[in-house]
Amino acid sequence: MKKILFCAGILALAASCAENEIDSISGQKEATKGISFEGALVETPTTRGDLAYDDVSGIHNFFWYAEKDQISIWSTNTTGATNANETTAWDKTKVVKYKATQSKANGVFTAYQDDNILDFQWEPGEKNWNDPTNEQFKSQFIATYPATVTLAANDKYEFSNLPTLNDQDQLTLDGQDVTKKIMMISHTTAVKENSYDAVGEKIDLNFIRPFTAVVFRTSGIDEEYANIFGKLKSITLTAKGYDADNNGSSTDPEDIAPSYIDYGSNAHYLYNSEKPEESKLVKADGGDITDMASDINDAAQEIKLQLQSGTGLEFKDGNIAYMAINKIDRKAFKDAGVKETMLMKFSFEHIDLPKTVETDANWPSTMNNKFIGGNPTTLDINSFPYLVTNTVGARTLIVNKGAFSQIFNASKNKVKWNDGTEQEYDLNQFTNIISKVELTTEELATLKGFTAATSIKLTENATIPANTFKNLTALETINLPKATTIAKDAFDASTNLVNVIMPAYKFADETINPQILKKASLVTLNMSGVDQMSAAFPAKGLSLSDYNLLTTVTVKDGLLVGASSFNGCSALTTINGAIEFREDGAAAFKDCVALTEINIKNTVIPADAFSGCSTLEKVLKDGQQVLPTSVGSQAFMNCAALKEMNLTLATTIGEEAFKGCTTLYGVADAAEDGKKIMYVGATTVPLGVFENCTALEYVHFMEATSFDNDIFKGCTGGSQLKEIKFKKAFTIASGVSSNATFGSNTQVVKLFISPAQSVKTFNNNTLKLNATDITFLSITKE
Numbered sequence: 039m040k041k042i043l044f045c046a047g048i049l050a051l052a053a054s055c056a057e058n059e060i061d062s063i064s065g066q067k068e069a070t071k072g073i074s075f076e077g078a079l080v081e082t083p084t085t086r087g088d089l090a091y092d093d094v095s096g097i098h099n100f101f102w103y104a105e106k107d108q109i110s111i112w113s114t115n116t117t118g119a120t121n122a123n124e125t126t127a128w129d130k131t132k133v134v135k136y137k138a139t140q141s142k143a144n145g146v147f148t149a150y151q152d153d154n155i156l157d158f159q160w161e162p163g164e165k166n167w168n169d170p171t172n173e174q175f176k177s178q179f180i181a182t183y184p185a186t187v188t189l190a191a192n193d194k195y196e197f198s199n200l201p202t203l204n205d206q207d208q209l210t211l212d213g214q215d216v217t218k219k220i221m222m223i224s225h226t227t228a229v230k231e232n233s234y235d236a237v238g239e240k241i242d243l244n245f246i247r248p249f250t251a252v253v254f255r256t257s258g259i260d261e262e263y264a265n266i267f268g269k270l271k272s273i274t275l276t277a278k279g280y281d282a283d284n285n286g287s288s289t290d291p292e293d294i295a296p297s298y299i300d301y302g303s304n305a306h307y308l309y310n311s312e313k314p315e316e317s318k319l320v321k322a323d324g325g326d327i328t329d330m331a332s333d334i335n336d337a338a339q340e341i342k343l344q345l346q347s348g349t350g351l352e353f354k355d356g357n358i359a360y361m362a363i364n365k366i367d368r369k370a371f372k373d374a375g376v377k378e379t380m381l382m383k384f385s386f387e388h389i390d391l392p393k394t395v396e397t398d399a400n401w402p403s404t405m406n407n408k409f410i411g412g413n414p415t416t417l418d419i420n421s422f423p424y425l426v427t428n429t430v431g432a433r434t435l436i437v438n439k440g441a442f443s444q445i446f447n448a449s450k451n452k453v454k455w456n457d458g459t460e461q462e463y464d465l466n467q468f469t470n471i472i473s474k475v476e477l478t479t480e481e482l483a484t485l486k487g488f489t490a491a492t493s494i495k496l497t498e499n500a501t502i503p504a505n506t507f508k509n510l511t512a513l514e515t516i517n518l519p520k521a522t523t524i525a526k527d528a529f530d531a532s533t534n535l536v537n538v539i540m541p542a543y544k545f546a547d548e549t550i551n552p553q554i555l556k557k558a559s560l561v562t563l564n565m566s567g568v569d570q571m572s573a574a575f576p577a578k579g580l581s582l583s584d585y586n587l588l589t590t591v592t593v594k595d596g597l598l599v600g601a602s603s604f605n606g607c608s609a610l611t612t613i614n615g616a617i618e619f620r621e622d623g624a625a626a627f628k629d630c631v632a633l634t635e636i637n638i639k640n641t642v643i644p645a646d647a648f649s650g651c652s653t654l655e656k657v658l659k660d661g662q663q664v665l666p667t668s669v670g671s672q673a674f675m676n677c678a679a680l681k682e683m684n685l686t687l688a689t690t691i692g693e694e695a696f697k698g699c700t701t702l703y704g705v706a707d708a709a710e711d712g713k714k715i716m717y718v719g720a721t722t723v724p725l726g727v728f729e730n731c732t733a734l735e736y737v738h739f740m741e742a743t744s745f746d747n748d749i750f751k752g753c754t755g756g757s758q759l760k761e762i763k764f765k766k767a768f769t770i771a772s773g774v775s776s777n778a779t780f781g782s783n784t785q786v787v788k789l790f791i792s793p794a795q796s797v798k799t800f801n802n803n804t805l806k807l808n809a810t811d812i813t814f815l816s817i818t819k820e
Contacts, residue, residue, distance in 0.1 A: 101212070102138040102145045108185035109136050109147065111156070115177040116237070118157035119149070126174045130189040145243070156237045158230035167229050179241050181224040195309035196324060197223065203300045203362055204336060207344045211357050216343075219362035220251050225311050248307055248317060250402045253411035254359040254382070258419030261354065266427065266434050266470065268387025269350025273359055275299060276340040278379035280371060294370050297378060298330045301364040302337035319364075350387055363410075366401040384417050388427040388434075390457055393417055420474075426455040426463065433463060434470040442473055442481040450484065466490045469512075473497065482506050493517075493537075500542075502528045516554075518543070522567075526550055534559035541566040541592070545580040555582070562590040566615060570598035573622055582607060589632075593617060596639050599626045608632060616659075619644050624670065627651060634679070638664060645670030645692055648677055655679045669695045671724070677702075681733070686717040686740060693746075694726040703733045710736075718742065723749050738763045747774055753781035755815075763790040763820070770799060775808040789814040 110133050116122040123132040135150035149155040158177050165172045180189060182197065190198035201219045209215045228240035254273055279288040279296035288295050301319055308324070310316045320326060321333050330337040343361040345351045353359070371378050377396040384391045395414045402410065419425070424445055425436040435453060437445065447454045452462040465487045476498035477485075485494065486509045494507070495517035504525040507513060511530055515537040518524075522542050526549065529535070534556050541564045545551055555563065565580070572579030582588060584606040591604075593615035600620050604610060605628045616637035619626060625646035627633060635656040636648075641664060648654055649672045657664045663682050671692025674680055681701045685691065696702055704716030715736040716728075723745035728734060730752035737750075737759075743766055753759045759781055780787065789805065799806050804813045 102140070102142060104138050104141040107138040107145075107183070108150065109145075109181050109183045110134070110185045110187065111136060112180045112189050113156055113177060115159040115175055116156045117159045118155050120153040122156055122159075124159050128178075128180075128189065128192050130192055133189070135185055147238075158228075158235070158237060158240075160230060162230055162233055162235075165229075167231075176227050176229050177237070178225070178227050179237075179243070181243050181245070183222040183245065184218045187221055187223075190306055191324065194324075195223075195225070195311060196320065197221075197307045197309065198304075198322070200301065200305060200307060201362065202303060203341055203364070204303075204338065206341065206361060207347055208351070208359055209346055211351060211353075213358065213360040216251070216360040216362060220247060221249055221307070222247055223309060225309070246314070248309065249301075249365050250363060251409045252361045252363055252401075252415055253409050254361065254384070255411070255416045256353065256355055256357070256384075256419065257416050259354045263419060263436075264352060264354040266436075267389050270345050270353035270359070270384060270386050271348055271350040272342055272344050272385045273361065274340065274342045274381075274383040274385070275361060275363070276381040276383075277366075278381055279339075280374070280376045280378055282376075294374060294376065294378070296339040297366045297368065298334075298337045298339055299363045299366065300336070300338035300341050302330070302334035304335045305337070353386075360409075363401070368398050368400055371398040382415065382417070388429050389425065390428070391417060391419075391422070391425070426453060426457075428457065431467060432469045433467045435468050435472070437473040437475055439475060442475055442477045443484070446484070451487070469493065471495070479503060486510060495539075496521075501525075504528055507533065514559075516540070524550055524554070527553070529553050536560065537562045539564040543567050544569070548579060551580060555585075557585050557587070560585055560588050561609075563588065564592040566592050566594045568594060568597060570620065571600050571603040573601035573603070585610075590614070599623050601625055601644075602628065604630055606630075613637070619647065623647065625649065630654075641665060641667040641687070643669045643673045645673060646675070647673045649673065649675040650677075652676060652678045655681065671695060672697065674699055682706075684717055686719045688719050689721065689741075691718070691720040691722075691724055691727055693724040694729060695724070696731055697726050697729040699728075699731050701733045702728075702731050703735060704737070722746075725749070726751060728753065732758055734759055736761045736763075738765065740765050742766065743768050744771060745774065745779070746771075747776040748778050750781035751776070751778040755781055755783035756786035757783075759787055761788045761790065764792060764795070767792045767794040767796065770807060772808060775810045777807075777810045777812065779807060779810075780805075780812055780814075784812055784814050786815050789817045790820045791817060793819045795819065 112128060112133050113123050114126055114128060115124065117124055119134050121132045121134050123129050134154035134156060136147040136154065137150050138145060139148050140146040160175060165175050180195065184201060186199050187197050188199045190196045201221055203219060206216055206219055222245040224243040224245045226242055226244060228242065252275060259267065277296035277299050280294040281288055282290060282292035287293065304322045305319045306322060306324065308318055308320045327333045341361060341363060343359060345359060368378055377398045380395045380397065382393040420438050422438055423440045424438060427434040435445065445453045447462050452464055453468065455461045455463065466489050468488050469490050470493045471488060471491055472495040474497050477496060482503060485506060489509055490512055491510055492512050493515035494513065497519055499518065500520045501523040502518065502521055502525060504527045507529045509530055511532045513533050514535060516535055517539040519539065520542050521540055524543060535554060536559050538554060538560065545565055545568050568580060572581050581602065582604050583602045586606060586608045588607050589609050590612040591610065593613060595616045597615065597617045598620045599617050601622045602625045605625050607630050609632055610630045611632045611634065613636055616639050618639035619642060623644040626644065627648050628646050629650035631650065631652050633651050634653050635658065637658045639659065641659065643666050647670065654677045665684055665686065666688045669688050669691045672694045673692065674696050675694055676698035678698065678700045680699050681703055682705055683702060684705045703714040706712050707715045713736055715738055716734055718737065718739050719741050721741050721743055723739060723742050725746040726748045728750050729748055732753055734753055735758055742764060745768065750759065762780065800817055803815065803817050804811050805817065
């Protein structure tokens with residue numbers, strides 16, 4: 039049976055731990071704390087981590103993958119395995135392989151094969167472990183990850199086959215594939231104290247990382263910007279050294295050469311177990327390195343990390359990219375009182391963005407398993423005065439700070455941009471313009487030169503003068519979050535806006551509204567600054583009646599809607615925000631056939647409010663299906679998808695209010711064993727109120743004392759309608775005589791009446807409606 043080898047987590051159990059290194063060493067047996075890293079550039083802790091980021095704890099937990107991750111183990115004073123080592127000296131050929139057997143943070147390993155299972159050479163009692171002369175007979179273990187790393191010497195802790203750093207490819211956002219590039223080693227000693235002790239229980243692997251990694255993040259890339267920039271394809275990190283006179287050379291007398299962040303392909307690593315901080319890279323023959331360029335093959339001052347093999351990953355704030363690098367000693371910079379320049383280039387599909395950092399800090403600062411991260415390696419989009427994408431013919435311009443006019447060349451007819459070389463682009467190359475700064479009147483006048491613009495966002499301008507968007511006939515999206523004043527003719531008459539985001543504008547001028555909101559084009563609208571809408575007739579103020587392309591509207595909570603405000607908006611699917619009906623709010627959403635859900639503030643539903651809304655399922659108030667207190671005539675007529683409605687509080691209901699609601703059943707009442715019951719609180723049941731409501735099964739009239747003709751016309755007894763109950767005695771008006779009043783096939787429907795009901799209207803199981811008799815399965819006083 040294979041013995042299980044437990045790795046208690048990826049922790050360097052140092053004699054003392056900085057506050058940001060390890061939260062609690064004592065907690066390692068229960069759950070690994072992961073590796074911590076530092077913001078070494080500023081010599082203060084900013085973040086911690088390894089690879090699977092926990093945004094609650096701020097730690098990146100290393101994650102072992104079952105059947106994929108392997109470690110190599112060399113040993114002394116062991117037996118059992120084919121490659122066990124029964125001597126006190128290291129033998130680089132005596133190596134066994136263990137593999138992860140569970141996908142989890144705490145490593146759980148088994149021998150790769152049965153002949154890899156190690157056991158202790160010395161049984162309990164054979165050696166006095168308190169005798170210092172027996173120290174050499176204790177079992178020692180060296181473990182490495184990845185398993186390709188090998189012990190290169192028998193007389194020292196020298197390792198070869200280090201992971202290559204020039205071919206890093208992060209395939210997922212959790213950095214799984216980069217972990218194989220970040221070497222780990224563990225050196226522990228153990229003895230067999232009890233007869234049942236096994237190597238797997240005593241080895242207590244404690245990995246350290248001889249090298250480090252850089253953690254890259256972004257700030258300011260939300261969903262909108264992620265779409266603009268495209269996927270993140272690669273990140274390049276370049277050490278530039280110190281250039282004293284900024285002449286582009288690093289070989290002048292006062293210059294300091296760039297650091298080697300890639301340790302090359304044939305370097306060895308010499309680990310000093312007594313003084314780990316003195317561990318170092320050495321040449322392939324074990325000798326000291328005097329010059330990385332000549333002593334080590336492929337050593338480099340630049341590393342390029344690819345994401346998804348260069349095709350890129352969707353990347354925005356909260357995502358992380360990892361790059362394994364050589365540890366960097368900047369003693370020469372610190373001694374000279376200067377800093378090294380480090381250049382990072384983030385290459386997105388549609389833009390390349392650089393970041394330069396100057397530091398004299400070692401990476402990492404100590405032998406402490408830290409990664410390099412925090413603000414220094416975070417790309418802050420808002421730190422750039424402005425940005426220009428490389429999408430030829432469809433460029434995006436983003437102005438973050440400073441004056442909008444900074445984008446122009448001296449002639450004001452082109453946008454200048456430096457993406458490594460100075461460039462100038464014609465204004466008609468730009469289709470998307472975003473400005474986070476307020477434009478002056480003169481700067482607003484320059485917008486008309488961007489004749490190809492399809493989208494413009496001005497986040498800070500409150501006033502838009504006349505002719506601001508003149509000639510911009512291709513403009514489809516306008517986003518003016520602070521605009522409160524729009525001059526007449528601000529937009530070209532030929533412009534047909536598709537998306538309008540103007541959450542501060544009141545839309546109070548009916549002479550300007552048609553210039554902005556056109557029925558032939560409008561699809562989405564943010565009008566959350568509007569307090570109330572007018573009635574469609576006469577058309578004063580804002581009404582969106584018959585805007586049959588409009589799909590999405592964002593409104594202020596409590597927006598007052600008038601008669602026919604959205605009547606005929608046949609494509610409308612989404613209303614963000616809760617509306618409130620004005621007293622004249624009849625037919626406000628009539629024939630909005632695509633609307634499935636709406637939030638409302640009041641409980642009075644005007645006449646025709648939702649008539650013809652054939653897909654409407656939910657009318658919500660405070661997150662729950664509304665309990666109407668009044669329902670106007672035909673308010674929900676032909677709302678074929680409306681299923682649930684409780685009318686207990688509805689004191690008045692208009693004629694044909696629910697006519698044609700073919701799936702309406704009321705509520706599923708748990709107190710009645712889940713029966714689907716329609717509860718009605720109105721004192722009068724009006725004409726045709728539930729006509730063709732063919733899903734009704736149980737209807738209870740709680741307060742009704744009279745009813746009109748055809749209240750259940752089109753409802754068939756037995757197949758659906760099973761029970762009608764009147765809680766109070768009712769009278770029958772002289773005009774009530776339709777034989778369809780209680781639907782068809784009433785002979786299988788039970789009728790329950792109040793004990794106070796006059797029996798003159800009944801004959802056995804027959805109800806007399808003036809000149810018409812209606813027979814039920816039973817009539818019971820209850």
